[in-house]
Amino acid sequence: MAEVIDGKSVAADVVSKVKALTAELSAKGATRPGLAVVIVGEDPASQVYVASKSRTAKECGFHSLQHTLPAETTEEQLLKTIGDLNADPSIHGILVQLPLPGHIDAGKVIQTIAPEKDVDGFHFINVGKLGTGELETAFVPCTPAGSMLLIQRVRGKDLSGLNAVVVGRSNIVGKPMANLLLAANCTVTIAHSRTKDLPALARTADILVAAVGRPEMIKGDWVKPGATVIDVGINRIPAPEKGEGKSRLVGDVVYAEAAAVAGAITPVPGGVGPMTIAMLMANTVASAYLAAGLKRPSF
Ligand code: GUN
Numbered sequence: 001m002a003e004v005i006d007g008k009s010v011a012a013d014v015v016s017k018v019k020a021l022t023a024e025l026s027a028k029g030a031t032r033p034g035l036a037v038v039i040v041g042e043d044p045a046s047q048v049y050v051a052s053k054s055r056t057a058k059e060c061g062f063h064s065l066q067h068t069l070p071a072e073t074t075e076e077q078l079l080k081t082i083g084d085l086n087a088d089p090s091i092h093g094i095l096v097q098l099p100l101p102g103h104i105d106a107g108k109v110i111q112t113i114a115p116e117k118d119v120d121g122f123h124f125i126n127v128g129k130l131g132t133g134e135l136e137t138a139f140v141p142c143t144p145a146g147s148m149l150l151i152q153r154v155r156g157k158d159l160s161g162l163n164a165v166v167v168g169r170s171n172i173v174g175k176p177m178a179n180l181l182l183a184a185n186c187t188v189t190i191a192h193s194r195t196k197d198l199p200a201l202a203r204t205a206d207i208l209v210a211a212v213g214r215p216e217m218i219k220g221d222w223v224k225p226g227a228t229v230i231d232v233g234i235n236r237i238p239a240p241e242k243g244e245g246k247s248r249l250v251g252d253v254v255y256a257e258a259a260a261v262a263g264a265i266t267p268v269p270g271g272v273g274p275m276t277i278a279m280l281m282a283n284t285v286a287s288a289y290l291a292a293g294l295k296r297p298s299f
Pocket of ligand 1 (some may be wrong): 095096098099122142143172293
């Protein structure tokens with residue numbers, strides 16, 4: 001049976017390190033880390049995520065600011081809000097919760113965030129830094145950064161000689177994940193919906209990252225014995241066995257099947273999920289250290 005990678009416990013370690021770093025920053029007389037979260041509209045899932053981000057920011061001792069804007073907010077108004085936050089020295093991290101309403105150009109909004117406050121790592125400057133291996137100064141998107149910490153807990157920091165297969169090519173997870181694995185010396189393949197014989201390719205992976213958003217797409221016999229399996233998917237599916245109208249969360253991997261073959265695997269929930277918010281806090285405290293002219297802490 002595979003080792004179960006406890007994302008909740010690793011995330012708690014990250015958050016307690018962020019708290020300690022925040023206290024050290026205050027002791028040095030520097031401004032405490034400030035995180036602004038901007039949400040437009042009333043998408044219930046987004047509201048849950050945003051509340052959780054604000055709560056963790058407060059727990060870390062941050063100055064935590066939330067802008068909740070109505071769904072009718074114009075692009076111009078949103079760009080003005082971002083401009084004000086860019087200019088505010090008490091704010092070190094700006095996160096605009098996605099998705100945005102259809103009448104707003106999300107790409108334009110993201111590129112308006114000052115790169116040094118882009119704790120989501122979505123600005124072209126940060127994407128370019130990650131792509132060119134400038135990891136010392138890049139902000140890396142939180143979900144792949146958190147997945148990488150989990151991989152390192154199992155495999156160490158240098159992944160030389162290992163084959164990694166990333167299933168999914170999104171800008172938020174698949175592509176930055178592939179770049180992180182490459183920077184750690186893996187041989188990396190990105191697979192997607194047009195890939196030929198995905199099961200055979202997946203079986204070559206010492207590290208298999210599933211980030212497709214399709215419930216239980218990856219079967220146990222796609223997993224190489226001893227592989228490290230990172231399941232980024234969080235999918236809600238009907239669970240009539242729990243009662244009428246009930247549902248449950250599953251990943252992109254058939255967990256029980258894969259756990260019987262893998263060396264280590266992340267569960268859903270409790271694997272990658274908790275890491276995303278923890279890494280947002282890590283990026284924000286790092287931004288505050290850089291703004292104070294101090295060495296960036298590493299995680
Ligand atoms: N919506 C879903 N995931 C994310 C994320 O990582 N960042 C932002 N800003 N919005 C999201």
